[in-house]
Structures are given as C-alpha cells and as structure tokens.
Amino acid sequence: MRFWSKKTTKKLKKNLEANQRLRLFQENGKVLLEDLIELCNGKSNPIKTFSANEILEATDNFSESNLVVRFEFMYRGMLQNRPVLIKRAIWSLYKSDTLEKICRDIAVSSMVSGHKNFLKLLGCCLEFEHPVLVCEYAERIPFNNTPNPDMLLPWGMRIKIVKEIAIAVSYLHTTFSRTMIHTDIQPSNIFLDSNGTAKLSGFCLCVSIPEGETFVKVHADRVEGTLDYLEYNYAATGLITEYTDVFSFGVLLQNFFTRMYGVVDYCCSEDESLFEEFEDKQNVMNMRISDRISIFVQEERIFEVLDPNILESMGDDETEEHKIRRMEAVLMLSLRCTGHRGDVPKMMEVAKELKRIERCT
Known part of the structure; x- marks a missing residue:
C-alpha cells in the first residue's frame, strides 16, 4: 500500500x-x-x-x-x-x-x-x-424605473447616449464584409464610461449575414431576447435583417423618452420555441410599447406619453413648445424605426437624425 x-x-x-x-x-x-x-x-x-x-x-x-x-x-x-x-x-x-x-x-x-x-x-x-x-470598467446606465429619481438621466445625456448607440449599431451594420446584427439592443447592454461616453456591449446573440445576402433565418428554437424589443417579423419567422436592430432601437428610444415602459421579458425555454408560444402570447404582443404609443399618436394624445421629468431637464432657455417639438421628433423617429410611421430607416439615417435633433436649439 x-x-x-x-x-x-x-x-x-x-x-x-x-x-x-x-x-x-x-x-x-x-x-x-x-x-x-x-x-x-x-x-x-x-x-x-x-x-x-x-x-x-x-x-x-x-x-x-x-x-x-x-x-x-x-x-x-x-x-x-x-x-x-x-x-x-x-x-x-x-x-x-x-x-x-x-x-x-x-x-x-x-x-x-x-x-x-x-x-x-x-x-x-x-x-x-x-x-x-x-x-x-464602465457603469450600467440608470434607467427610467430606477427607484432613485435623482439618478434619472437628463435630456442632454439621453439624446447623447442614443445618438452614440445609433452610431455603434451603424458601425456593426456597415463596417465588415459580413453585416453584423446585434439582435439584443436594450438598456442592459448599454454602459457609460467615466467621461459619459455610451458603450454598446453584449454580443452573445449577434448574428452575421453572409456576404451578398440581406438576411439570415435562424431555427425556431433560436429566437430569443426581450419581447418588447423583438421585431415582429423576427419573432414570428426567425428572419433577421438590419431592420431587426432598427426595430429594437426604436423601442429603446420609446423607453428612453416616454413614461411608458416595456411589458415583459421573454425567452423560450430549452425545450420550446417562441414560435410555439407566439399564438398564446398574441395579446401580449399587441400590447407592446410601440403599439401603445402609436395609438396615442393616432389619437393626438402624444403629450400624455412624454416623460415630464425629461421635459423639465431640458434647457431653461427653450420654450415649452420647443421642448415638446424636440421630444416629438424623437418619438416620431422611434415610430418610423418600429414600422408604425412611414418607411423604416437604416441605422445610418437614424444616427444622422438624432445628431440633428441634438444640435437643434
């Protein structure tokens, strides 16, 4: 032994x-x-x-x-x-x-x-x-549902963050030989460094589109993400295009600049797919934030969805009417991104529009 x-x-x-x-x-x-x-x-x-x-x-x-x-x-x-x-x-x-x-x-x-x-x-x-x-090292952005109202981001910081994230997503879409689609654009994947620069992260679900193609289709059991941020076509068919990210970004704008927040987070479990759940969750899908905001706009009740805290954080040298116009511009851009108003823009166009709104005084 x-x-x-x-x-x-x-x-x-x-x-x-x-x-x-x-x-x-x-x-x-x-x-x-x-x-x-x-x-x-x-x-x-x-x-x-x-x-x-x-x-x-x-x-x-x-x-x-x-x-x-x-x-x-x-x-x-x-x-x-x-x-x-x-x-x-x-x-x-x-x-x-x-x-x-x-x-x-x-x-x-x-x-x-x-x-x-x-x-x-x-x-x-x-x-x-x-x-x-x-x-x-960077900090996770404080968001609308933070329990401390003093941590809420003012207008200037919010418009800067979404502009910089739009630039980041445009970079993903246009820089490489294969178009890169993030597919998971949401607040939890956005950080701020010590200089207040916005940083996009979280590429676990990132998908590349083959050269010469405009889309890629994933298998039913690979549709996953946060329900409110899932483009309708992607959620229903598994089809991923540049507009998958544009839609998510539109919802990000809505969550950033209105008093209306998301409904639920949803990812299918290992032995089921979102396709199998889709019909059962149709009522929830119809109550997603972009649909609700579109209804308010159609009924000319847009002021009811604007976040008053953000309006108050805008410059004192601006009239109330001018503040509301700037907020409306962001909101209407978000509805274009989600397909509720006009043609859906490319992310490059979205970034340019946000730069214009930021400069507007």
Missing part, C-alpha cells in the same frame, strides 16, 4: 488542475478561433489572454461583494492595477451552445474594440469551463 505525503498530494492536485486548465484553454480557444475565422477571416484585433489565477485574484474568487449585475454574473475587479469589468457566464437557456455564445461575444467585441462606442474588450480567460471576458 502506498501512502502519499501531504506535499505529494498537494503537488498532484496542482498538476491535475494545471492539466485541466490547459485542456479548457485548448478546447475553448479552438471554438473562439473558428468563430473569428467565420466572422472576419481571423483578422481581428489581438486578444490578450489572462490566467484563471489572475481572474480569481481580481474578483476575490468571484466574491459576491464584487458582483455588479446579480443575474448576469458581471463583476468589478482590479487587474494589472486598473479597474475592469469581468463577465462570467455560468448559465444558459441553451446549455448546448453556451460556449458558442460566449465566444461570439469575445469575437465581436474584439472586432469593434477600436471604436469608442463599444465596451472595450481587454482580453479573456479560456481556462474556465466557459470563457470569461475582461472589459474596460
């Missing part, structure tokens, strides 16, 4: 752990490389890798005290003497493709990190079961 000393046992455990991390690094790295090759022929910005020990030390072993977003497992930490956000995915509605989603987030983040309106990817760690993203 062989007896192991504590020192030998500790050494064996350390070797097993090292071998496990090396195996995960290789397996996860393979999936990430395949995604990079698919999206951009592997020609992305260099991706720095951190060790598991560095991540554990930075987050104090993923301490709850460092948790920024409880249900999304995003942690603040200090890494190489700088504050960072560390994104750790430990759950998924579709367990079979959790790794693919995280690698998509890493791949797209690496492609857009040179643009100021995306949350900058500093690197990743491939030594955990699921890769971990390391990003620049």
Whole structure:
C-alpha cells in the first residue's frame, strides 16, 4: 500500500488542475478561433489572454461583494492595477451552445474594440469551463424605473447616449464584409464610461449575414431576447435583417423618452420555441410599447406619453413648445424605426437624425 505525503498530494492536485486548465484553454480557444475565422477571416484585433489565477485574484474568487449585475454574473475587479469589468457566464437557456455564445461575444467585441462606442474588450480567460471576458470598467446606465429619481438621466445625456448607440449599431451594420446584427439592443447592454461616453456591449446573440445576402433565418428554437424589443417579423419567422436592430432601437428610444415602459421579458425555454408560444402570447404582443404609443399618436394624445421629468431637464432657455417639438421628433423617429410611421430607416439615417435633433436649439 502506498501512502502519499501531504506535499505529494498537494503537488498532484496542482498538476491535475494545471492539466485541466490547459485542456479548457485548448478546447475553448479552438471554438473562439473558428468563430473569428467565420466572422472576419481571423483578422481581428489581438486578444490578450489572462490566467484563471489572475481572474480569481481580481474578483476575490468571484466574491459576491464584487458582483455588479446579480443575474448576469458581471463583476468589478482590479487587474494589472486598473479597474475592469469581468463577465462570467455560468448559465444558459441553451446549455448546448453556451460556449458558442460566449465566444461570439469575445469575437465581436474584439472586432469593434477600436471604436469608442463599444465596451472595450481587454482580453479573456479560456481556462474556465466557459470563457470569461475582461472589459474596460464602465457603469450600467440608470434607467427610467430606477427607484432613485435623482439618478434619472437628463435630456442632454439621453439624446447623447442614443445618438452614440445609433452610431455603434451603424458601425456593426456597415463596417465588415459580413453585416453584423446585434439582435439584443436594450438598456442592459448599454454602459457609460467615466467621461459619459455610451458603450454598446453584449454580443452573445449577434448574428452575421453572409456576404451578398440581406438576411439570415435562424431555427425556431433560436429566437430569443426581450419581447418588447423583438421585431415582429423576427419573432414570428426567425428572419433577421438590419431592420431587426432598427426595430429594437426604436423601442429603446420609446423607453428612453416616454413614461411608458416595456411589458415583459421573454425567452423560450430549452425545450420550446417562441414560435410555439407566439399564438398564446398574441395579446401580449399587441400590447407592446410601440403599439401603445402609436395609438396615442393616432389619437393626438402624444403629450400624455412624454416623460415630464425629461421635459423639465431640458434647457431653461427653450420654450415649452420647443421642448415638446424636440421630444416629438424623437418619438416620431422611434415610430418610423418600429414600422408604425412611414418607411423604416437604416441605422445610418437614424444616427444622422438624432445628431440633428441634438444640435437643434
């Protein structure tokens, strides 16, 4: 019978752990490389890798005290003497493709990190079961339903944020050989850095459209997201186009500038699809924010949906009528984005219109 000393046992455990991390690094790295090759022929910005020990030390072993977003497992930490956000995915509605989603987030983040309106990817760690993203530190935007009214964003900051996010989405749509569709534009994926610059993040659900094509269709059980933000056509058929993002952005505008908020969040479970649920949820679909706001506009009750807190935060040198006109301009643009008024614009047009509204005094 062989007896192991504590020192030998500790050494064996350390070797097993090292071998496990090396195996995960290789397996996860393979999936990430395949995604990079698919999206951009592997020609992305260099991706720095951190060790598991560095991540554990930075987050104090993923301490709850460092948790920024409880249900999304995003942690603040200090890494190489700088504050960072560390994104750790430990759950998924579709367990079979959790790794693919995280690698998509890493791949797209690496492609857009040179643009100021995306949350900058500093690197990743491939030594955990699921890769971990390391990003620049930024704060989640306070939103309309914040319990502290003093944290509500004033008009100037809101119009700046939506303008910068529109620029970011336009960049995704037009810069690469394959059009990139975010498909998950919503407040939880928007951050502000210390200079007040808006940053778009969260590319787990990002889809690329093949060169020469204008759409891609996903399988029924891959339609997912926040119900209010899902374009009708995407929700019903799985068809993804540039207008999938335009619709979501329109709803973002409505949530940003009115007193009406979203209905529900909905993602299908692992053994069902949104298509199967669609008919049962038709009444909810008909009560989505964009439909409700359109009704108020048709009935010429637009003032009832404008957020008075935002009107009050606009410049004192503006007349009440001018303030309302600017708010109406944003609202009508949002209804164009959601297909309720006129032709649906491209994101580039939306960004230009928001710049015009921002400059208007």
